[in-house]
Amino acid sequence: MSELLDKTDLNRLVDAWLSEGRRVAGPQCVNAKDSRGQADRIQYAWLTKAEELRLDGFIRPTNSIKEFVFPRHEKLYGYQFKGKRLELTPAELPTTEQVVIGARPCDAAALKILDAVFNWDVKDEFYNRRRELTTVVTLACKEHDDFCFCTSVGSGPCDERGSDVLLIPIDGERYEVRCLTEKGKKLLAGATTASSEEATAPQGPPVRFNLDALGEFLAGGYDRPEWPEITRRCLGCGACAYTCPTCHCFDIVDEGSASGGARVRNWDACQFTMFTAHASGHNPRSDQSQRQRQRIHHKFQIYPDKFGELLCTGCGNCSRNCPVDMGVLPVLKTIAAKK
């Protein structure tokens, strides 16, 4: 037995969630011309009505859903100078329930990875509050492109990690619904119909590199001479990190005037020169190849050593958004070819 939901009912649900005061985010066309003259640009964004939601006709949004639990800019607290006194005002924690609809499995799986980071030492109250308020309805992938490599990093088009509900397309109009958590069950209670029909699990992309070979390469030392050659074309922007569902580095800065302001945290990226610049002027990662090496080591060695899983879900956004077609996959393929 399975539970089914058709597209019209799904759209009706989205509108109902919105009218109940929830914030709902999902893939939508952001109306921008695609610079390569390809299809409409699809990004995850807050929806104002179900009509804006796009569930098919594209591979995956060019951004990630991390934005909804880990915003690119967040106020941590306010400060005010009162004479010689400094007054701190805590930032208000969010209270609005939110739903992410049409998340890709590679995005949802990343939430589990972020959970570990934002709770291993300090329990991050901002992240955790948003996470508690968020229900993730994931849509299994029917299609993939040359950038997708979920199956090479232990994920796949029906990965359930991080999702509260998984929708698997049966045809263009209907989905099999798998409620995976209490949150998911609550959100979709009474909305689905029982059926004997079941969706067939869609196929993922072929395995594109050998993860064990990569592990050997990385374990083979930090100063491998291959890095400059492999990474020479990297121009040092943050497009890979900022569109990655798992990258989570941030910078804390004070913004304000002489009388007061706010301490905020903003996304940061390891490919920037400034990321490791010391106040002394010294920079331990002064070369782009060192910064690329760091990104790969962090994702495939440092994070796994600490938390037991990879810091990558194979979404391919790093390459899809790279101005010079780099990102994780070409680097790993080059490494595998060197073995």
Next chain:
Amino acid sequence: MLDELRQTCRRLLQDGTVQAVIGYGRPSPEDPVVPVFITKPEDVDQLAWDDQCFANLVKYLLRKEVLSLGKLAVCVKGCDQRALLVLEKESQIDRSQIVVIGLACDGVGKPRLAKCASCDVHTPRQSDFVIGKANTPDAAATVAERYAELDAFLAKPPEERMAYWKKELSRCVKCYACRQVCPMCYCRQCIVDKNRPVSISTSATLKGNFAWHITRAFHLAGRCVGCDECTRACPAGIDLRLLNLSLAKAAEENFDYRSGMDPEKEPIIGAYSQQDHEEFIR
């Protein structure tokens, strides 16, 4: 054309004229076209040339990771070559130390990028070698034609234009891909990286994003060559081309100047003259 390109590069590497060629290539046949750095004559077969050769490779002449390879040859399309001229005028490169391989180009992208429609530099100029022959005649673009896209936008009421930019710039995450791909962005420390004290908010808020993009645009006034790499690189799909066109139009209308076009003309922002009609400059 590809054979000619490969032969030229092979010869340059073989006779030691250059130590590396910056070109477009496919590391293996199924790969997309990427910037490649060929250092061995036997690797020239990696070189590719088709309408997927987007990147403005001139940028790499400013990257220490590439300069470390030694003397360089660089492949340029006509639009990219304009950047080379500006960099030379701004004393950022020693043109005599670079071998320039011009690639005649009929436009890139499927469909063609916006910049290709009004292109009048299909055949790169001031190159040491020009490979191939462009089949597309250079558009005898008038000022009106060149800026048609911008003029259509400017015809809209100010409120509508402001709403447009608010919507577009709200998506900016400050990844600085626009800056990193730009051959004109070579400041040793970008103003957004100045943090003692902070000059421009690093926050990707609407206010911070306006501050960044307006500053970026002003720094490019009279310098941007319209290669549109920023627009292509933007992961949020923001049409920075519109801002750049606006600057280019101002430079052309007021100073009869198109950056990177005429080697005889001095840069309008960078040059100084005793005859300047503005008193504060004299």
